[in-house]
Amino acid sequence: MVARVFPLGRSGAAEQTETVIATLQARPGTLVVVDDHARFREAVGERLAAAGWRIVGEAATGAAAIDLVARLAPDVVLLDVVLPDMDGFAVADRLAAAGSASAVVLTSGHERGDFAGRLQSAPVRGFLPKEMISGPALATLLAGDQP
């Protein structure tokens, strides 16, 4: 399975568009973390930064997230499902409608099964339970496999 992950020239000259085979791990790029829990954003940021991701922005609400993603056009948006103003699915829909090219990865303290039906149809790359967030897990998901 082949997936195009990083658009040309976004993260600097060294990173060309490349094809990534599923068995390989995608190379980290830019990331926006959306979660209303500040301490959690901090922990996620530390963990993924350690894995090589560049955290370019953080948002605590759906509205702020839409604004931020439009301005920064990150490679990946790590998006909490439960937000104070709208849920993550609504944010994903709005981003898709706005033509965003960022890959959206939903995350939640709930399990995948709790959103079973909606995950099927949402314009997102995948779902990652919060406690399973790590550099390798995110890369695997982006490469096309659910962890």
Added chain:
Amino acid sequence: MPRWAAIAAIAGAGVFAAVDAVLEHSVGYPWYLSIPDALVGFAYITGGVVAFRAAYATAGVVAFRARRLDRTGTLMTAIGVITNLDSVALYVHALLPYAAWVGNLTVPLLAQLLLSYPSRVVRSRLERAVLAAAYLQVLVVNGAREVFVNLHHYYPCPCVHSFPTVHDPAVFRALETESRIAYVVIGGAVLALVFRRWQRSSGPARRALNPLWFAGLATITALILDDVAGFVRLTTVQNNVESAVVSVIQLSVPVALLIGLVRIRQSRSAVADLVLALDRTPGPAGVRQALASALGDPSLTVCYWEPENQSFVGADGRPADPRPPPGGAATEVTTDGAPLAVLVHDSELLDQRPLLDAVVAAARLALENARLQAALAAQLEEVRASRARIVQAGLAQRRKVERDLHDGAQQRLLALSLTIAMISDKLAASPGTDPDLTRLADTACGEISAAIGELRELGRGLHPAVLTNEGLAAAVETLAALAPLPVTTRISPARYPPTVEATAYFVISEALANVARHARASKAEVTACGDGDRLIVEVRDDGIGGAPARGGSGLTGLADRVAALGGRLTITSPPGGGTTIRAGLPCA
């Protein structure tokens, strides 16, 4: 007037009327008329006289028998008797002057009837004065007039009578003119008074009395015109036609009285019907229906006074407003001076005060019973509502606790798990780390994962997130997947109110848990589908059956919760025939 005397008078009038009619037909009436005139007179005789007298007599008897109208009946009968008198006098000539004397009593009698109907007495001073003048005129002046008449002037017959006479045509003519003028004046005054009474009445009362008043007005007008016609010289034919017309108009009075009596009787029978209806259909709803039909007001409502809450409630026990809407009126019903109920009805009913009073009196006991039932219903309604509120509050509380757990402690644990995972990663990456440290970090990582898992289970038990997010169908799929036996599901994808979805979910969850624990079943089936305004949930297994009718304590609690929402949970579990648990949940 004693009853026997009235009955005797009425019977006498009837006999006279019959004899009169027979004689008039066989002998010819009056015998001095020429043939063509007699033909005109025939219409008068048959159409007028017989019917007229019979009608007055009948109306008199009927009115007399309607107890409150005995005065009216007496007057009516008297009019019948007096109008018969001149016919009798034609055969018994000795009566002629007497008949001429009291014959005119018809007008004061009729006036008294109209001014006293239906209240028996004439209250107004003016009305009494006019009546007194009318009686005085007839009894005194007319009597004097007859003293001066030469009867042969009127009736060319050999008259023998005991009436004292003077035979002075000049005085007679003067008195006769005076009589006619007085007739017109008094008649006009009565006409005005009757019209005034009609104008002052209103609504249903006016409608009930209309026939008699219109007939009375027409009759008095006709009698005045008849009298005025006496000034003009008419041909015999004209005279007969005029007499016939006047007679026919006079007929309208007894007919109108009978119509009025029928109306009164109808309102009496309304009360009788009410008593029967109250006996047949007790309870607040039956009382309201019975009162509405007895009073002829389908919009009628009954508000019962609840002394405990110092407020009004309707038949269903819910709070009710006893203030009448525009065009409505409220009638308070008391028992021993204490408020009992308020009838809210059409304001037109106020004009039928006697009917309203009779109906209220007949219904008072039933109203007291209905009030007790309404009070009971009010308490039940209160209990039912508070039970539903408690269950809803409980469910809302569970949702809130689940959310708080998820948003609070769980988020912190999740952040912590990431941090510890990082520590673990870093320790693993740095060479020469104490292996104990790595092991401890891994242990902490596992513990936190376990804690997160337990917390998640706890939240799911409180209120499954999938139910809020995805609805009943997805939530039941999750349950089915976790069950230790094959479970087929057929769940309507529609969304229902949160309380209904939560209750349905917990019923299914508990039922599936029971299947796994007790049923020894090989498979189970879960269905949930809308049926009108209800959600029907059913869990069926093919196990050993024989579950206790009220289920285990878990199911009893669920049955209570279902009942609190106004639903019903039933368990069918014949030994060896599997178990079916079915709950109907109202969604309104």
